[in-house]
Amino acid sequence: MTIQFSKIGLIGKHAHPEVRSTAASLIAFLQHQGIEVILEKTEYSVSPDLPLPQASRDELGKHCDLIIVVGGDGSLLDASRAMVDFDVPLVGVNRGRRGFLTDISPQALTQSLEPILRGEFQEERRFLLEMALWRNNNIIAKSIALNEVTLYCGDIARMLEFELSIGSQHVYRQRSDGLIVATPTGSTAHALAGGGPIIHPAINAMVLVPMHPSVLSSRPIVIDANLPISLHLTSDSVLNPRISCDGQVHFDAIPNDKILIKRKAKELRLLHPMDYDYYDTLRTKLGWSA
Amino acid sequence: MTIQFSKIGLIGKHAHPEVRSTAASLIAFLQHQGIEVILEKTEYSVSPDLPLPQASRDELGKHCDLIIVVGGDGSLLDASRAMVDFDVPLVGVNRGRRGFLTDISPQALTQSLEPILRGEFQEERRFLLEMALWRNNNIIAKSIALNEVTLYCGDIARMLEFELSIGSQHVYRQRSDGLIVATPTGSTAHALAGGGPIIHPAINAMVLVPMHPSVLSSRPIVIDANLPISLHLTSDSVLNPRISCDGQVHFDAIPNDKILIKRKAKELRLLHPMDYDYYDTLRTKLGWSA
């Protein structure tokens, strides 16, 4: 039996007490397996009392053969966007609320991680979205998202107005509080609370979920993920439209801006325990068993 | 046959071309009936080419026996909050989109207004909400609303968290994008787009509509309008919660603030033509006939 990973990067908000204690057990366990552990080096994660090498996210991506994220889905989203361009897989240890993505429980940390370290895991690919904000024929901002790109209104005073195109086809002009463009991964996050469907991660589709649309017959639309989406803010639009990626990266837009969203070619590699079951996660997290 | 109103105040965004042309016809018609017309005097409404007396909203409220609002529901909401404390009735001429409240069509202006001026109208009372923002046992902001008081998140990054009480009873601790507390009047506005029910204006009830709640079994709740509502922002809450009244008046809140909402004792007097029919308005505005 051989360990498959020799250098593991650790990402998480180590300042948070719960993360810190789980990270301590984790580090001890990994070092005991002879694995080299490197800590992510950011303002949030620096933990002076851990006598371990630290590296930037890019360095982690380049040099590690596995990234372990300790935290909630928020931490995993954040790490995913940073790691997707490197070929390193991620695994999540849940120290947050729901944990659709971070499926290793801290209570079963070593039992769950040991087989993964030996190479016994399910590897899943999840796709991300690329967002580009265009103004006067120039890209003025870019980002990526694992869950969703959201166009929303910083102010609730007046509704946004925008035109939606999918591929080369005009879909509608909508007045609403905004629009969520979600991946299957994001379909169980904010989009679900907005009335969107659950989309199995094996499907190459995106879902568009209007937020509080003025036309009551507006409905979530599931479309082919290979078609680019364009949101064109009309000149009538409210003064401060905003765009967020995963609810974590934010940009300000103005009337007449265009937001282009498309599937990112490079996919995220996510590792799950062998007994991971997507529907079991849904049942547990959404309270269906009750 | 006698005219029942001798002094009429005119409110509207007179700078807007469509409002201006309707207002011009309206003024000519009213003057021809021997009615004294006074224009609202604000930065938006001052119209130098109309040779008419101008007055502040308070003066209009004190001295006029009818207020005519030309514009959309937004203008009528705005005017309602300004006029409700005076005993003067309002009537709305629709120059906006939906016009649930401004039920006189500019095409049938004189045919609709003439009977109203003679005293042939349906008078309806609509109640408003009073909102008080409490911080460290002091009220730091107050306002009123005809449609709804909304607690929302200026930033979509993290959810709000608050505790809801109705009367003296704890209802729930909720994590969501916010909560809409709507009157029956507001039940056909933003609350409807959020999944709330339509509430007939004769019912003395409010509806609480959670916006994108994290717990999927959260549902709109209809409660007795005589019970005060308290929203207590938890210390975990996001950094910039905001409150709006009718989407027009905004306040910033901070964690641990309390928002108290209750039915205002003084009601709005709204005049409708004799053939006004609430359900006909719903059928037309919501496209049920299609």
Next chain:
Amino acid sequence: MTIQFSKIGLIGKHAHPEVRSTAASLIAFLQHQGIEVILEKTEYSVSPDLPLPQASRDELGKHCDLIIVVGGDGSLLDASRAMVDFDVPLVGVNRGRRGFLTDISPQALTQSLEPILRGEFQEERRFLLEMALWRNNNIIAKSIALNEVTLYCGDIARMLEFELSIGSQHVYRQRSDGLIVATPTGSTAHALAGGGPIIHPAINAMVLVPMHPSVLSSRPIVIDANLPISLHLTSDSVLNPRISCDGQVHFDAIPNDKILIKRKAKELRLLHPMDYDYYDTLRTKLGWSA
């Protein structure tokens, strides 16, 4: 300390093992307090091994001063319709699933019942609906409902079509799978699963919830419970529309029939323990606390 009730009627599906065992403890407890216990006498509830007097529902209603229902909400609905015309109060012991109405837990049977028997309880009034099915100007069927009257389609092949009036006002012609007309009591039952709001039982309102309406902008409407509702099946309507009261009493209708629904004058008397809390029941039953 005196017992307030001297003759108590027991209603429940005694053939059901869980009901039987709870009923046995209950009878022992009541007899020990010197209370006379009478069993309901129906095909379901006759239990030959209980050496107790039996009586019809009408006799129970006339002679008892309290009715205890052991079972789920279904049993309490059934008993409510039978008892509402007598002046006897009901209390429910939960042996079913949700138990919005049967709020005494069998685990705390004697602790909860003892204070009630001594007169320490909250008494609540809940209103019911009266349904009359009219054909060619004659009433051909009548019933009552505590939760809801439902017009639905026995066959899912074609949609129902009907015209809705409230009081003397036409509301809409609708094509759908049917319509739920619910009381506040019924607002947490089938109507809730259909997208209706929760309505606090203190509000004198009904909610109309369309089931799968063809017009997507159709929405639940909350109206004054004092206005009669009329559903007129059009001649185009499907061949086998049906009506149910509380999902327990069923009637077949045909095109051109009219269904009249109005608030029943006589109200149900429901007893709760002193610590009963409506919102706590919601939190528990709907999983809000999770």
Next chain:
Amino acid sequence: MTIQFSKIGLIGKHAHPEVRSTAASLIAFLQHQGIEVILEKTEYSVSPDLPLPQASRDELGKHCDLIIVVGGDGSLLDASRAMVDFDVPLVGVNRGRRGFLTDISPQALTQSLEPILRGEFQEERRFLLEMALWRNNNIIAKSIALNEVTLYCGDIARMLEFELSIGSQHVYRQRSDGLIVATPTGSTAHALAGGGPIIHPAINAMVLVPMHPSVLSSRPIVIDANLPISLHLTSDSVLNPRISCDGQVHFDAIPNDKILIKRKAKELRLLHPMDYDYYDTLRTKLGWSA
């Protein structure tokens, strides 16, 4: 310019006056082009005053090179199930209500059909579902559906209870009024009224829409159309569960039955005019433009 089709089958409820008049114009037009026209021969469609050859659906399928359906979406669903196993394409002329599928307007009959007859059309493939009802390890009924397979309760008295599996994975045990399993084609039909998303027809997915589920956190799920679905009626289930295909073919089930649903290999060929635009149809039919 040559006509691409030499023998065209005509399907529709010719007894219906509107269908009859459109069919008459259509026949005249086709005969003028030198096309042989054959009428479908069923109890509904036989029209003795049309002096044309008649044939069964199977014969039409074998011998025609195009089928024109005159009627609503119901007629096209019916014809699709009959024709899908032959290789003949269908085109629909709308004489019904919505007409998502029958996209040729009778007002523009010849202008729209002429280019199609010349070979200028968009051909689209739509997949169907195969349903098999299993009892005691035997298939006791089979059918297919273009829109949806629906498990529902003939009686609204008690909820259905069933277990859902997708592929080999258990998903949930659900209590509800039933479940709609829809194709992308069916996603704009009954499933949409039940809260399901719109799914673009190019996506190889099905959507499962629970009807009035008792667990309020139940949501529509979009899954890979290549995975078979199994619905296992529990022994607790209500007495008369039913299954329908496209709301047109019905079967009775009993507790412990299994319903297997999978994508049919053979697809429907549907012809549209060159200017057909899926999103334009949505905008028009769903009233988004209003």
